[in-house]
Amino acid sequence: MNQPPGSALPLDSFLFPPGSYVLDGRYQVECLIGQNRETGSHVYRAVAVDAVPDLKLAARDCVVVKVMPSADTGMARAEYGFLRQAVDNWRDASVAQPVEVSSGGGSAYIVTRYVAGDSLREVLDKEVPHGLAADRAIELVLNVLDGLTALHRVPRDRTNHGIIHRDIKPQNVIVADPGTPHEKAVIIDLGIASTATKVISAPAMGTRAYASPEQMSDARRVATQSDIFSTTVMLYEMLCGKRPYPENFFEQLIARQAEPQVHGLTGPRGCEYEVERINALLQKGLMLNPAERFESAAAMASQLKDIPRLGPGVVLDVGDVFLNLAPDWDADAPPQTPLPAPGPDPERSRSTGEGVGVGEGRRPVADPTLHGISPGTTSGTPDRHRPHEGLGIPKAKN
Numbered sequence: 001m002n003q004p005p006g007s008a009l010p011l012d013s014f015l016f017p018p019g020s021y022v023l024d025g026r027y028q029v030e031c032l033i034g035q036n037r038e039t040g041s042h043v044y045r046a047v048a049v050d051a052v053p054d055l056k057l058a059a060r061d062c063v064v065v066k067v068m069p070s071a072d073t074g075m076a077r078a079e080y081g082f083l084r085q086a087v088d089n090w091r092d093a094s095v096a097q098p099v100e101v102s103s104g105g106g107s108a109y110i111v112t113r114y115v116a117g118d119s120l121r122e123v124l125d126k127e128v129p130h131g132l133a134a135d136r137a138i139e140l141v142l143n144v145l146d147g148l149t150a151l152h153r154v155p156r157d158r159t160n161h162g163i164i165h166r167d168i169k170p171q172n173v174i175v176a177d178p179g180t181p182h183e184k185a186v187i188i189d190l191g192i193a194s195t196a197t198k199v200i201s202a203p204a205m206g207t208r209a210y211a212s213p214e215q216m217s218d219a220r221r222v223a224t225q226s227d228i229f230s231t232t233v234m235l236y237e238m239l240c241g242k243r244p245y246p247e248n249f250f251e252q253l254i255a256r257q258a259e260p261q262v263h264g265l266t267g268p269r270g271c272e273y274e275v276e277r278i279n280a281l282l283q284k285g286l287m288l289n290p291a292e293r294f295e296s297a298a299a300m301a302s303q304l305k306d307i308p309r310l311g312p313g314v315v316l317d318v319g320d321v322f323l324n325l326a327p328d329w330d331a332d333a334p335p336q337t338p339l340p341a342p343g344p345d346p347e348r349s350r351s352t353g354e355g356v357g358v359g360e361g362r363r364p365v366a367d368p369t370l371h372g373i374s375p376g377t378t379s380g381t382p383d384r385h386r387p388h389e390g391l392g393i394p395k396a397k398n
Contacts, residue, residue: 076108094147281307
């Protein structure tokens with residue numbers, strides 16, 4: 001949402017030129033900071049003309065105004081109302097603070113507080129072709145999961161609750177105070193969010209490279225697990241600099257023209273245990289069947305927090321094993337039992353000597369069922385020198 005230096009959009013694309021006023025003069029436009037030519041939406045940075053005490057918005061505070069043609073203003077207004085009630089402390093929240101939703105001229109106007117910083121897309125582009133340091137990526141994604149937890153728990157009534165963002169991607173995450181000890185990821189752009197239980201009849205929305213398979217095939221099936229899938233795709237890219245799937249993969253998958261092969265990640269010697277845990281988390285978050293993913297953003301955050309940190313500057317890369325993402329998945333098939341992640345290893349010790357093999361320096365997992373192996377099966381016992389075995393992660397074919 002924040003405009004990168006030197007990337008000003010053409011002046012003829014402005015619906016509202018700088019200095020003009022919108023929403024009955026409540027906001028003065030500073031500049032256009034984004035647009036979507038497919039949907040016709042435009043995003044502006046503006047300032048509040050007068051203070052809004054109830055929202056702790058002072059005069060001249062910066063806001064973002066998103067103008068969306070043909071949007072459901074009533075639904076968006078209700079969701080923002082519930083969201084404002086659900087978050088107690090917006091200063092610490094990982095979601096941009098909603099200000100108001102209004103309508104005019106056949107369009108919806110969605111106003112949020114402006115979040116200063118760089119988009120996660122800009123942050124990642126600076127690291128190309130590598131990813132971020134693993135510990136940094138984990139902390140930023142924990143912020144995103146906190147924001148999704150707030151969205152998904154928005155109360156509505158006894159049976160229906162939750163807002164689905166539907167377009168989690170690096171462009172919709174702002175990193176405030178980037179590169180400092182205080183940096184924090186904040187979710188922005190709730191323009192295509194929808195209630196978790198609302199049936200959507202419109203075409204699937206979102207960004208193809210990060211959208212879940214159910215979002216691409218049938219928008220009516222989109223639930224909170226779709227946001228979890230998109231967040232996991234983003235985490236994968238943050239960790240290694242590459243996305244797990246090509247942009248047109250799911251169209252090919254639905255047409256049965258592609259197989260869901262995603263490489264797991266690898267890291268330097270001494271980090272095998274942590275990388276194994278990361279791969280298990282990525283595998284669960286990227287499951288093609290939404291019922292096999294994490295049941296909530298909070299559950300994913302809990303498992304991510306349990307992964308020991310790898311240390312300053314440790315960057316991961318694409319490995320030579322595949323994650324098991326249910327290759328026989330069918331959009332209409334009932335959910336299968338997901339593979340559990342490996343359990344915690346509190347007594348683990350690390351070896352720093354020369355010639356350390358994969359997995360050495362950690363205590364073997366005693367319970368084989370933690371790795372998806374049936375009790376009494378000896379041929380499938382995990383080999384600590386080959387940590388992908390027993391995790392349901394097939395070795396890559398040469």
